[in-house]
Amino acid sequence: xxxxxxxxxxxxxxxxxxxxxxxxxxxxxxxxxxxxxxxxxxxxxxxxxxxxxxxxxxxxxxxxxxxxxxxxxxxxxxxxxxxxxxxxxxxxxxxxxxxxxxxxxxxxxxxxxxxxxxxxxxxxxxxxxxxxxxxxxxxxxxxxxxxxxxxxxxxxxxxxxxxxxxxxxxxxxxxxxxxxxxxxxxxxxxxxxxxxxxxxxxxxxxxxxxxxxxxxxxxxxxxxxxxxxxxxxxxxxxxxxxxxxxxxxxxxxxxxxxxxxxxxxxxxxxxxxxxxxxxxxxxxxxxxxxxxxxxxxxxxxxxxxxxxxxxxxxxxxxxxxxxxxxxxxxxxxxxxxxxxxxxxxxxxxxxxxxxxxxxxxxxxxxxxxxxxxx
Numbered sequence: 116x117x118x119x120x121x122x123x124x125x126x127x128x129x130x131x132x133x134x135x136x137x138x139x140x141x142x143x144x145x146x147x148x149x150x151x152x153x154x155x156x157x158x159x160x161x162x163x164x165x166x167x168x169x170x171x172x173x174x175x176x177x178x179x180x181x182x183x184x185x186x187x188x189x190x191x192x193x194x195x196x197x198x199x200x201x202x203x204x205x206x207x208x209x210x211x212x213x214x215x216x217x218x219x220x221x222x223x224x225x226x227x228x229x230x231x232x233x234x235x236x237x238x239x240x241x242x243x244x245x246x247x248x249x250x251x252x253x254x255x256x257x258x259x260x261x262x263x264x265x266x267x268x269x270x271x272x273x274x275x276x277x278x279x280x281x282x283x284x285x286x287x288x289x290x291x292x293x294x295x296x297x298x299x300x301x302x303x304x305x306x307x308x309x310x311x312x313x314x315x316x317x318x319x320x321x322x323x324x325x326x327x328x329x330x331x332x333x334x335x336x337x338x339x340x341x342x343x344x345x346x347x348x349x350x351x352x353x354x355x356x357x358x359x360x361x362x363x364x365x366x367x368x369x370x371x372x373x374x375x376x377x378x379x380x381x382x383x384x385x386x387x388x389x390x391x392x393x394x395x396x397x398x399x400x401x402x403x404x405x406x407x408x409x410x411x412x413x414x415x416x417x418x419x420x421x422x423x424x425x426x427x428x429x430x431x432x433x434x435x436x437x438x439x440x441x442x443x444x445x446x447x448x449x450x451x452x453x454x455x456x457x458x459x460x461x462x463x464x465x466x467x468x469x470x471x472x473x474x475x476x477x478x479x480x481x482x483x484x485x486x487x488x489x
Contacts (some may be wrong), residue, residue, distance in 0.1 A: 130344025144415025173223035173435035192384035198409035202356040263299035270310035289320025303373040338375035348380030
């Protein structure tokens, strides 16, 4: 296997982990004197990223509210990880594949998936909610890191077919402690699969801090051991996130093999609505990360450059509120339920036990219908 990229340069010159996470905006939204080697996205792209982050944040808040209203069984918020979510969606082409986790609902909506279809799985009333093949978006994955192997396999298949399609696989820091994570990186490296692994390191695997998961200098450094491109980035810096992710997508699409990107970020809300985060982290810690909010940082930067003003900010907020109202209205409408769906799409050929269970349900429904007629 060659150690140079298609341009004849060493493959790992561009993607070796920086000593500190790549950053272009400081916590106050001012440009830093970064020596990172990734181009800045242009202002037009950053205005669009701002818009998508605001829409995503409002969707996330509305989904959280729907759990309190009983419309969702559970919802894992990505509040605080907005830049990671939107950069993941924006670096892909429509022909590429996205492999999300259960926490990546905002990335799915930015990808173009209907918000109601995104939440259908979390409402517990259908298998996935959307058509993965049509949208090139795999079902949201609850088991940790299994989707990384799927992404590596799909990317390898596309590579064998000779297409320029890539796969982007999302996972959290907890997922890097799973065997599937290491198997996926190794497979992708050996077979030169065009896949980007984006690790959203939000500090905790539910309640387990990163310090109890790894002794590596960064999660990005794990890629070095597998011989793949690696980088770490400030996950709350929208410019850095989009810049690195766009370059990573270009790198793997150009035939240079896989890349792992670690985004240092934080989930402001609890693990899910069923979690009590106060048991393992302090209010001061959360407040410190609130001050690093990616939307505020980008808005400050774009205002300073004269790229957005009060009118645009208000228009985007109105658009987000309208989308949230539409989501509420459609989620509050009871969807028709067919009991036969319990038995569809379980096996290609139903087992005798499944047929027996289906017959029992059909008999009970028929008896209930007959009693109502009497």
